[in-house]
Amino acid sequence: MEKFTQLTAIAAPIRRINIDTDIIIPSREMKRVSKQGLGEGLFAGWRYTKPGGREENADFILNQPPYREAKIILTSANFGCGSSREHAVWALHEWGIRCIIAPSFGSIFQGNCVRNGILPVVLDDEKVVELVNWVEQDAAANQLTVDLVAGKVSAADHIEYSFSLSEADREMLLNGLDAIAVTLKRADEIAAFESRDQKQRPWAYPQRPAP
């Protein structure tokens, strides 16, 4: 997995509460059994003028310079709620997004971000608004810096906000770890739990149904 340590980039404000994963990537854009090729479908319902079409909607922020180069999204509460589709995160990543700053996230989406090299940063709504106000003055020049090592989001030299992440998620992103490999280091512990558990909860282990 790709590492995330520090990033200075253009940030695009897409402010609306409850942006669901159907909006981030509509189902109809998930055409193949693949994690690739999804960037094109990112925000398709907003980004293009017609459903299924590819003519760009000039009003949508990610179609406008300088936001076409954005790597950070500034958004509102409950971002990524709804469907569990990891395609939402794969689409964001392929398009170029590496960090999303919001007051809260849909829980499955937040986990999916961490497993795909995207940093979800939780900041209070007022702080997100501060960042949006500053970015909107001149988005190309007013880039944000997100530093996972220090746990800080900063804007030039006048805004600096701390954020936190669970230690496991932080380690995973900083080192680009493969979560399965990390867990498999505990294979013995898992096997020991299982053999103990099979005695305590024999009913919990599946039996083939009677024919």
Add this chain to the structure above:
Amino acid sequence: MGRSCIEKLWDAHEITDLGDGSSLLYIDRVFLHERTGSIALKSLEASGRRVRNPAQVFCTMDHIVDTFPGRTDQTLMPSGTDFITATREAARAAGITVFDLGDPRQGIVHVIAPEQGIAYPGLTLVCPDSHTCTQGALGALAWGIGSTEAEHAMATQTLVVRRPKTMRVVFDGTLSHGVTAKDMILHLIATHGADGGVGYAIEFAGPAVRNMPMEARFTLCNMAVEFGAWTGVIAPDEITYEYVRGRPYAPSAEHWESAETCWRSLVSDDDARFDAELRVNVADIVPTVSWGTSPQHAVGIDETVPDPATEKDVNRRQLMEKALEYMDLKPGVPLEGIPIGAAFIGSCTNSRLSDLRNAAAIVKGKRVAEGVRAIIVPGSGQVKAAAEAEGLDKTFVDAGFEWRESGCSMCFFAGGENFGLETRVVSSTNRNFENRQGPRTRTHIASPTTVAASALRGALTDVRKLV
């Protein structure tokens, strides 16, 4: 200090506390479907890893398959066939049980996992699908995950999970006639917001839940995710045990006693502490229908479309304005009487036998209004067969409904069948998001009986006038 049902389930599966607020949990069951499971299986294979214990993994075909009678691997969704065949091949290679097309047990994952007795109290169960919380109604810890986590669960039989805060939602009182579990959960979300449960695992409790049949409990837990919750749980009781007993994959007679002893201990202790508690008197709830594009945009059928001008919170106000524009509605218009173009009964929320029985009782001997497209999609092959044995299919067809094979169908738009541009649909599903049921389709979510009543009149209808 006492523990809650959620804490007991958590503790029983905790292999180790990772010390940063998360734990490594043992996962008893993994369920997959062809839309997201196919990628998880393929990607696992590509990484050279194996499914650790295939007997604990199951798979169904529900999301992309067509629901027309006589369906095959071919789908209206372009490239849908690829998902079906890729899933089938990968599942076979991995040695996991598949409820494939043509199998009488096939159906929507959250309907068939309980129906087959694969989900039952005391288990952890995950699926790369957000509505996995439905199955928490059995007193299991069941939650939706991403595809990468599904790979992790299959390869290791574990997941690293952040310990959630706990919330208890107590439903007091007795439901009025014509009001259902669907109305309860819509009411809860409308009152506290679509992010009201973010960060929480929720236990639904109280007399109104204890009196609820199993199928209604699934409906209640189904929309915990629409409340933003990590999952929802209902502590098991006699109703749960009766439901589980004798199902194909349920604990055998030999293990039943030890299972039931354990399940009885899962009930929250009297002195259990919750991080938050909400109380609702269900007698205050009326049939509830959504008017906007978030499940929090719902009001009683006897109310009017709300006015964003009265909303103080700027974020919520903006969302309401966008929603009204998308839904083509004006503030102040009574919900009842808004004309509809289609009616849909189906989905993991409301497609079980009792849902179909209740809807059939409303439409029996009547006709769907002129110009309304009305569709019934049973949640599983077994629900369909049971409904047909009672003649419900005939009731629906005589009334002008289409009677389908089971699957997710038009609960969501995958690129194939849909309701059409700007059609207004009243739907027993769980999501009224923009474009969820088709390009610019306008969805009103409601109970199956409200859907049935509205189909007859061709407009949103207060079902209490018909029952």
